[in-house]
Amino acid sequence: MIKRIIYGIIMFLFVITCPWWLTALAALFFLFYQKSYFEIIIVGFLMDVYYGSFHANFTWSDYRFTLWAVVLLVVSIFLKKRLKFYSE
Amino acid sequence: MNYPLKNSNSESRRREMKTKNLISFLIVILAIIVLGTAPIRNLLFNIARPLWSGENFIAKMIGNLGGYLGSKNSLIVENNLFRENASSSQALVALNEVLRTENEQLKSLLERKIIKEQSVLAIVLSKSPVIAYDNLIVDVGSDFGVTVGDRVVADGSTYIGEVSEVYAHESKIKLYSSPGNKLQVFLSKNSLHVEAEGLGNGNFSIKLPKEIDAQEGDPIVIPSISVNIFGIIEKIESRDKDSFQTILFKSPVNLAEISRVEILINK
Numbered sequence: 001m002i003k004r005i006i007y008g009i010i011m012f013l014f015v016i017t018c019p020w021w022l023t024a025l026a027a028l029f030f031l032f033y034q035k036s037y038f039e040i041i042i043v044g045f046l047m048d049v050y051y052g053s054f055h056a057n058f059t060w061s062d063y064r065f066t067l068w069a070v071v072l073l074v075v076s077i078f079l080k081k082r083l084k085f086y087s088e
Numbered sequence: 089m090n091y092p093l094k095n096s097n098s099e100s101r102r103r104e105m106k107t108k109n110l111i112s113f114l115i116v117i118l119a120i121i122v123l124g125t126a127p128i129r130n131l132l133f134n135i136a137r138p139l140w141s142g143e144n145f146i147a148k149m150i151g152n153l154g155g156y157l158g159s160k161n162s163l164i165v166e167n168n169l170f171r172e173n174a175s176s177s178q179a180l181v182a183l184n185e186v187l188r189t190e191n192e193q194l195k196s197l198l199e200r201k202i203i204k205e206q207s208v209l210a211i212v213l214s215k216s217p218v219i220a221y222d223n224l225i226v227d228v229g230s231d232f233g234v235t236v237g238d239r240v241v242a243d244g245s246t247y248i249g250e251v252s253e254v255y256a257h258e259s260k261i262k263l264y265s266s267p268g269n270k271l272q273v274f275l276s277k278n279s280l281h282v283e284a285e286g287l288g289n290g291n292f293s294i295k296l297p298k299e300i301d302a303q304e305g306d307p308i309v310i311p312s313i314s315v316n317i318f319g320i321i322e323k324i325e326s327r328d329k330d331s332f333q334t335i336l337f338k339s340p341v342n343l344a345e346i347s348r349v350e351i352l353i354n355k
Contacts, residue, residue, distance in 0.1 A: 016136045038112045045120050053252045
C-alpha cells in the first residue's frame with residue numbers, strides 16, 4: 001500500500017513538471033511493472049484537468065488522456081493474462 | 089470415474105483478486121468524480137503552483153548556465169549581432185509608436201472612441217511542449233478580476249488566445265491556434281474577413297479562392313478597433329487542378345519561449 005502511495009506521488013510530480021510524453025512513458029512503465037495499475041486512469045484524468053479545456057458542453061477530445069489511459073489499462077489486463085511473465 | 093479435484097485455494101484467491109480489482113476500480117471512478125469538482129480542481133492548481141514556479145526558476149538557471157559555458161568568441165559575435173538587431177529594432181519601435189499615435193488621432197477625428205482596456209500582466213507557469221493541449225497556465229486568476237472569455241495578448245499587440253478557465257490564483261488560456269479552433273481574421277491588404285483554422289503551436293490555415301491575391305509576408309489581423317497583428321503569411325499552397333489556395337500563417341510570437349502575457353480584462 002505504501003509503495004502504491006509513493007508511486008502515486010511520483011506520477012503526480014511527473015504530471016506537473018514533465019512533458020506529457022515523459023509522463024505517458026512513466027505511466028506505461030508502472031502499468032506493466034505493477035500487477036494492476038488502475039491509478040493510470042487518475043493520472044490521465046489529472047493531465048486532462050491540468051492541461052485540457054473543460055467546456056460546458058462535453059466533448060470526448062477534452063478527455064483524451066483519460067480515454068487513452070482506459071484503453072491502455074484494458075490492453076494491459078488482456079496482455080497480462082496471456083504473458084507467462086505475469087503468471088504465478 | 090475419476091474427476092480432477094478443484095483447487096479450492098486458487099479458486100478463493102482468484103475470487104479475492106476479482107473483489108480487490110473491483111474495489112480498486114470503484115475507488116478510481118470515485119476519485120475521478122471528486123477530482124472533477126470545482127473546489128478540488130482549485131486545490132489541485134494551488135498544489136501545483138509552487139512546483140511550476142520552481143520549474144521556471146530551474147529552467148532560467150539552466151539557461152544562464154549555458155551562457156557561462158559558451159566560448160568567449162561566440163559570445164562576442166552574438167553580442168554584436170544583438171546590438172545590430174537592437175538598433176534596427178529601436179527605429180522600428182519608434183516608427184511604430186508614431187504610427188500608433190497617428191492612428192489613434194485619426195480615429196478620434198472620426199469620432200471613434202478608443203476603448204482603453206484594463207490589462208493584467210501574467211507570468212506563464214506552464215506551456216507547450218510541456219502540455220499536449222495548446223493551452224497556457226498563468227499566475228493570475230479571479231483574484232485579479234480575470235473572467236472566462238478575456239482576450240490575451242503577447243508582445244503588446246499580438247492576440248494569442250482567450251481565458252478558458254479561471255481559478256482563485258491561476259487561469260487557463262486556450263490559444264487561438266488550438267487544432268481545429270476556428271476564428272474570424274482580417275486580411276488587411278485585401279480588406280477581407282476570412283475564417284482561419286488553428287493547426288497547433290501558433291500555426292493557422294485559411295482556405296481562399298485562387299483569385300484572391302495574397303503573398304508571403306502579408307500581415308493578418310484580428311478585427312478590432314485597436315491596432316494589432318495576429319499573424320504573418322508564411323506559405324501559400326495551391327495545385328493547378330484546385331480552385332482554392334491554402335494560406336499558412338504563423339503568429340509572430342514564439343509560443344515556445346513566451347514567459348509573460350497580458351490579459352485584457354472585460355468590464
